[in-house]
Amino acid sequence: MNKPLENSTFVIFGATGNLARTKLLPSLYHLDMENQLPEGIKILGVGRRISDRQAWIEELENDLKGKVRGGLDKKLFKNFCEKLEFFNGGLRETANYQLLSEFLQQAQFSRNISFYFSLPPTLYGSVVTHLGKAGLLKEDQGWRRVVVEKPFGNNLESAIDLQRHFDKYLKETQIFRIDHYLGKETVQNVQVFRFANLLLEPLWNRNYIDHVQITHSETIGVGSRGSYYDEAGALRDMIQSHLLQLLSLVAMEPPVSMQAEDLRNEKVKLLRSISPIPKNAVSSYAFHAQYSSGIVNGEKVKGYIEEEGIPEDSVCETYAAVKLHIDNWRWRDVPFYLRTGKRLAEKRSMIAICFRQPPKQFFRTSQLEKFQPNWLLIGIQPDETLRMELTVKKPGLDMKTQTISLDTCLNEDTSKDAYEGLLLDVLEGDHTLFLRADEVLQSWKIVDPIIRYWDSQTDYIPTYAAGSWGPEESLRLFEKEGQAWRSSLNPEKNR
Numbered sequence: 001m002n003k004p005l006e007n008s009t010f011v012i013f014g015a016t017g018n019l020a021r022t023k024l025l026p027s028l029y030h031l032d033m034e035n036q037l038p039e040g041i042k043i044l045g046v047g048r049r050i051s052d053r054q055a056w057i058e059e060l061e062n063d064l065k066g067k068v069r070g071g072l073d074k075k076l077f078k079n080f081c082e083k084l085e086f087f088n089g090g091l092r093e094t095a096n097y098q099l100l101s102e103f104l105q106q107a108q109f110s111r112n113i114s115f116y117f118s119l120p121p122t123l124y125g126s127v128v129t130h131l132g133k134a135g136l137l138k139e140d141q142g143w144r145r146v147v148v149e150k151p152f153g154n155n156l157e158s159a160i161d162l163q164r165h166f167d168k169y170l171k172e173t174q175i176f177r178i179d180h181y182l183g184k185e186t187v188q189n190v191q192v193f194r195f196a197n198l199l200l201e202p203l204w205n206r207n208y209i210d211h212v213q214i215t216h217s218e219t220i221g222v223g224s225r226g227s228y229y230d231e232a233g234a235l236r237d238m239i240q241s242h243l244l245q246l247l248s249l250v251a252m253e254p255p256v257s258m259q260a261e262d263l264r265n266e267k268v269k270l271l272r273s274i275s276p277i278p279k280n281a282v283s284s285y286a287f288h289a290q291y292s293s294g295i296v297n298g299e300k301v302k303g304y305i306e307e308e309g310i311p312e313d314s315v316c317e318t319y320a321a322v323k324l325h326i327d328n329w330r331w332r333d334v335p336f337y338l339r340t341g342k343r344l345a346e347k348r349s350m351i352a353i354c355f356r357q358p359p360k361q362f363f364r365t366s367q368l369e370k371f372q373p374n375w376l377l378i379g380i381q382p383d384e385t386l387r388m389e390l391t392v393k394k395p396g397l398d399m400k401t402q403t404i405s406l407d408t409c410l411n412e413d414t415s416k417d418a419y420e421g422l423l424l425d426v427l428e429g430d431h432t433l434f435l436r437a438d439e440v441l442q443s444w445k446i447v448d449p450i451i452r453y454w455d456s457q458t459d460y461i462p463t464y465a466a467g468s469w470g471p472e473e474s475l476r477l478f479e480k481e482g483q484a485w486r487s488s489l490n491p492e493k494n495r
């Protein structure tokens with residue numbers, strides 16, 4: 001049985017915003033439902049839009065209704081509400097931090113405090129500074145933790161600058177940089193799959209693997225997040241963070257142990273081994289595009305520039321594809337292709353590992369015929385699967401072949417949100433699934449040449465029809481003729 005958690009106070013800045021309403025509070029409710037929260041915990045919502053606790057609870061009841069597992073249970077919700085408090089105030093006004101500090105002096109609040117920044121990232125620096133100046137980050141009466149969402153900075157330079165603000169008032173052990181992908185079941189399974197199965201290890205290198213693809217595709221557009229997204233774009237929003245994390249887990253060396261620092265050391269080492277993208281050849285390594293109107297799931301949808309809050313001359317990318325090489329003994333000359341896009345044909349996150357062809361192809365009917373290579377597919381969502389494709393003989397008198405797959409569904413209950421485990425880790429003080437400062441800075445270093453190049457291209461961006469798989473031109477990133485994106489788990493659908 002796990003040690004009971006120390007009592008603490010969980011402060012959510014931006015408690016009435018989208019992330020808190022759709023992810024944090026439903027996850028906290030679920031944790032409460034499963035008796036996972038510490039005895040005596042208080043969850044303090046901080047926000048401007050709502051005036052007091054009662055109004056917050058009313059809004060919350062509505063929000064949770066459609067979201068929680070098994071429907072909202074009156075008794076559980078009542079219990080949950082007993083843990084909730086509200087502080088009305090904006091974070092741009094210095095005076096509010098003093099008021100917040102006084103509010104937190106009440107006996108009902110534990111002195112162990114987590115501050116969750118569910119805020120626009122541009123506010124992180126100033127909020128940390130204000131908290132620091134108000135003495136709220138000092139650990140003399142209990143621990144203090146700060147949880148930040150990505151993006152941590154906007155490019156390498158701003159991330160370094162933001163880190164300086166954090167260093168002034170916080171120790172690294174107080175900071176929890178969330179990447180919610182690390183909380184996903186299948187993502188955690190990548191480590192178990194790699195390091196608990198010896199049979200893969202001899203194959204997991206440049207001798208047997210031809211290339212690796214990591215895809216994250218979405219059918220949704222930018223929705224109401226236009227003002228954030230137009231500043232970020234797909235590269236910063238997904239590749240710099242989530243997809244580089246997936247790549248590190250697939251490609252890193254076995255760590256000394258599964259403890260946070262050992263794991264993070266190994267990920268940083270891997271990120272540092274990625275060859276820098278040459279400034280004068282960015283277009284051979286990266287491709288970007290923006291969705292125009294089209295049909296998604298049978299419905300007509302707007303193009304990006306017609307979305308709410310998007311300037312009509314925006315050249316922000318909603319699709320990004322990047323090729324990276326890892327310059328180490330294991331991976332030299334094995335390209336890793338990462339791509340992500342909004343308003344694509346399907347919602348899917350998948351790691352697809354393509355093995356090399358056997359040295360000699362015996363079972364061909366013509367000189368031109370090539371076998372399908374073996375693929376190992378790790379489906380992250382919506383299907384949490386593991387699938388190995390092999391070539392076998394087709395039944396019959398002829399020596400014809402076909403591709404079959406050995407696959408398994410890893411998890412049928414996909415209702416658990418990645419945030420549930422991550423919030424619990426914050427309360428426990430476990431950094432294993434959070435990013436360390438050097439990891440974030442190294443990830444920015446990798447994408448920085450692309451950011452600079454794309455930022456300089458202010459007058460044109462290629463487009464793709466919403467509902468498609470993105471522009472064909474992105475195929476130019478592939479190094480070998482005939483190679484293409486693996487978009488589906490099903491090999492037939494992919495052709």
Ligand code: BG6
Pocket residue numbers: 218237238349
């Ligand atoms: C977020 C991005 O970090 O991840 C969003 O900001 C994206 O743009 C989301 O939609 C994808 O997460 P998931 O868990 O739905 O794959």
